[in-house]
Amino acid sequence: MTWEIGSGLSIGAILLVVIVTAAMLIWVERRLLGFWQDRLGPNRVGPFGLLQVVADMIKIFTKEDWIPPFADRFSFVLAPTIIMIVILMSFSVIPFAPGLGVVDSNVGILFVLAMASLGAYSVMLGGLASDNKYALLGSLRAAAQMVSYEVFMGVSLLGVVALAGSFNLREIVIAQEGGWYVIPQFVGFVIFLIAGIAESHRLPFDIPEAEQEICAGYHTEYSGMKFGMFFVGEYLGLVLISSLITVLFFGGWNGPALLPPIVWFSAKAFFFIAFFILLRAAIPRPRYDQLMSYGWLFLLPLSLVNLLVTGAVILMQI
Amino acid sequence: MATFFKLVLLVKDTLISQVVSLWKVFMHLFVETDTVQYPEQQPHMFSRWRGRIILTRDPDGEERCVACNLCAVACPVDCIALQKTETEEGRWYPDFFRINFSRCIMCGFCEEACPTNAIQLTPDFEMAEYKRQDMVWEKEDLLINGTGKYHETNFYRIAGKAIPGKDKGEARNELPPVDTRSLLP
Numbered sequence A: 001m002t003w004e005i006g007s008g009l010s011i012g013a014i015l016l017v018v019i020v021t022a023a024m025l026i027w028v029e030r031r032l033l034g035f036w037q038d039r040l041g042p043n044r045v046g047p048f049g050l051l052q053v054v055a056d057m058i059k060i061f062t063k064e065d066w067i068p069p070f071a072d073r074f075s076f077v078l079a080p081t082i083i084m085i086v087i088l089m090s091f092s093v094i095p096f097a098p099g100l101g102v103v104d105s106n107v108g109i110l111f112v113l114a115m116a117s118l119g120a121y122s123v124m125l126g127g128l129a130s131d132n133k134y135a136l137l138g139s140l141r142a143a144a145q146m147v148s149y150e151v152f153m154g155v156s157l158l159g160v161v162a163l164a165g166s167f168n169l170r171e172i173v174i175a176q177e178g179g180w181y182v183i184p185q186f187v188g189f190v191i192f193l194i195a196g197i198a199e200s201h202r203l204p205f206d207i208p209e210a211e212q213e214i215c216a217g218y219h220t221e222y223s224g225m226k227f228g229m230f231f232v233g234e235y236l237g238l239v240l241i242s243s244l245i246t247v248l249f250f251g252g253w254n255g256p257a258l259l260p261p262i263v264w265f266s267a268k269a270f271f272f273i274a275f276f277i278l279l280r281a282a283i284p285r286p287r288y289d290q291l292m293s294y295g296w297l298f299l300l301p302l303s304l305v306n307l308l309v310t311g312a313v314i315l316m317q318i
Numbered sequence B: 001m002a003t004f005f006k007l008v009l010l011v012k013d014t015l016i017s018q019v020v021s022l023w024k025v026f027m028h029l030f031v032e033t034d035t036v037q038y039p040e041q042q043p044h045m046f047s048r049w050r051g052r053i054i055l056t057r058d059p060d061g062e063e064r065c066v067a068c069n070l071c072a073v074a075c076p077v078d079c080i081a082l083q084k085t086e087t088e089e090g091r092w093y094p095d096f097f098r099i100n101f102s103r104c105i106m107c108g109f110c111e112e113a114c115p116t117n118a119i120q121l122t123p124d125f126e127m128a129e130y131k132r133q134d135m136v137w138e139k140e141d142l143l144i145n146g147t148g149k150y151h152e153t154n155f156y157r158i159a160g161k162a163i164p165g166k167d168k169g170e171a172r173n174e175l176p177p178v179d180t181r182s183l184l185p
Helices: A008-036 A051-060 A072-092 A108-130 A133-163 A170-175 A186-199 A224-249 A262-284 A288-317 B004-028 B072-076 B109-113
Strands: B053-057 B082-087 B092-100 B120-121
Touching: A008 A051, A008 A072, A008 A262, A051 A224, A072 A224, A108 A133, A108 A170, A108 A224, A108 B004, A108 B120, A133 A170, A133 A186, A133 A224, A133 B109, A170 A224, A186 A224, A186 A288, A224 A262, A224 B004, A288 B004, B072 B082, B072 B109, B092 B120, B109 B120
Parallel strands: none
Antiparallel strands: B053 B120, B082 B092
């Protein structure tokens, strides 16, 4: 057992760390939201309230796991597993540090985008199988939102791909040793950030599960651990988007040599996780048609222009 | 195309306001929290807070309550029960005085109704019990040794009723009783 790409040890370690991080984010998010709202957040269970996650886990595992009699049993059970599996699969191509990862794929970005598209099925199936009007509305919204935002999520990354000359995430990180791509690709970074929020349906783009409008959206009928899987899947998506931003625009593990590469990666990823939580604390949710017109009429043309200019500049340099 | 430029303007305006609000919310990280960490840290209670009900004594150390039943009548949830009795000298007092705190809504009407300032509400709010029966407080539980919020009130020293040590006409601000016989011409 060695620490190399694809060894059992590193696969196990990555799986464990990613899931534990996603679970701990429940506590991190509540604490940070508390501080930003002049409160304290959960601070009673264990030191600094760290064991709150354990308490939540015990609660959610021992809750009644109820399947409504009018639901379509097969898809109802299938839906929450899809989102977990799909997002955990996406982590396989993320380069955490030199020599640490699951696969070194030549089409890393495409793989992540494909998996993100599959994630839409989880939400759609969950809403449809529930046979509940709020769940149906939520999954309709989710389908429209994810389909439209995936388009320019991919387009916004093409600038990075063109600069690095590779779809391989590991090579993209190595290509950023001279300078992070956030500087030449700032527009692409902003578009990817916005598309990433919409893709992981975090606030302010949590329109599929907007609690104040449509109850809990697609997971209205879910309870117990099935709800927990949707919940952890959302946090996994948050970690994934933060890791992708780190890898694609902020030089991945690159950083001054005084800290090991994995620490740089984690620090950058955590910065973006905290930024996403700050977005949740500060920005109100847009209306549904605003989100769609904003995506199709503004962000899509902007990302195409960005790609055009990037391509022109690269061609002029050759 | 015009739609696109209109959107660009809209996005520019909204983007600036979004960034400003992000910054303002972030700066709340350095603002002291409003949370009072309750069991370790006691909240500041105001003296007029309507909490646990007490029965007080007058400055002479006697029970203020004259068992007039006005509090029980005023109580909107009927949580007060009492029975009047009197001493051999004719001084009225409650034989039993019972407040069912599982019913009490801390409205303070009893305190307003009380003519002798006997029943008073205090700032104590920590009244949780494990058994419902423990929420019923008897007179021994309610009666305190002090005067509570109102130190002066002393009903039997003001009222004209004769009690041992104070005859008719000896109360505060009371004139001697009119001697009807001396009015004869």
